[in-house]
Amino acid sequence: MSKQCGMGINKDDAMAESIKKLFAENRFSRIIECGTFNGLGSTSRFCEQIKDNPIPFFSIEVNTFYYAMAHQNLRKAGLKNLVTLINGLSVPRNLLPKKEEIDLSIAYSDFMNAEDPKQPYLDEVDFNVLDDVLGELYQTDYEQENELLFLDSAGHMGWIEFQYAISLARKNKTIILDDTNHIKHFKSMQHIRQHPKIFTIIEENPDRHGFAIIKYHPEQTK
């Protein structure tokens, strides 16, 4: 297991508390999650919130082994019927960065002491699976008002995945970014702060590598 994936959202984490509060205050129409890992972290937290009132929930995981593990873990926990797990890459394959395009200097990254700190990130998404799952899920007929989008993929993919999701999104939604004080979503947060007309920051929390909850309201500009 790579180091960054050991950091799932546990039941007593600040993020778990914020997720509970968010569901108490909102009625979401659909959940899309990027980065299932073993299913015991954020995926389970969302399942627990929709147990009594299920809504469509899609969780994307590129790693075939983790995808299988998540199936098994969620089945054991009695949560499997609440989520559709998809073994795929969130973005089109041509958006995957080349090694020389990865900039680890902007914020904390996971493998700083490794001899080749970019290679684990490249390996993390190197699976021959379906790509552009977000593109499929955001087809015009599928997207609904008030969805919840949770972005927690590979460190070097956060900003790319965020931009891609925003380029597809046409309707109001709530976005949770994990690892905002980390290369994963450092740039995404800079972008959000620079565009207050379409993004409202609901919560910024420094827990672990930071997370943020944001309302996206694109109709004001599109």
Ligand SMILES: C[S@@+](CC[C@H](N)C(=O)[O-])C[C@H]1O[C@@H](n2cnc3c(N)ncnc32)[C@H](O)[C@@H]1O
């Ligand atoms: C930080 S872990 C996710 C942790 C999980 N959300 C939790 O709370 O336990 C990141 C996961 O995203 C997967 N991943 C990375 N990049 C991805 C991508 N572009 N599309 C789909 N899955 C991706 C990795 O294989 C890894 O399992």
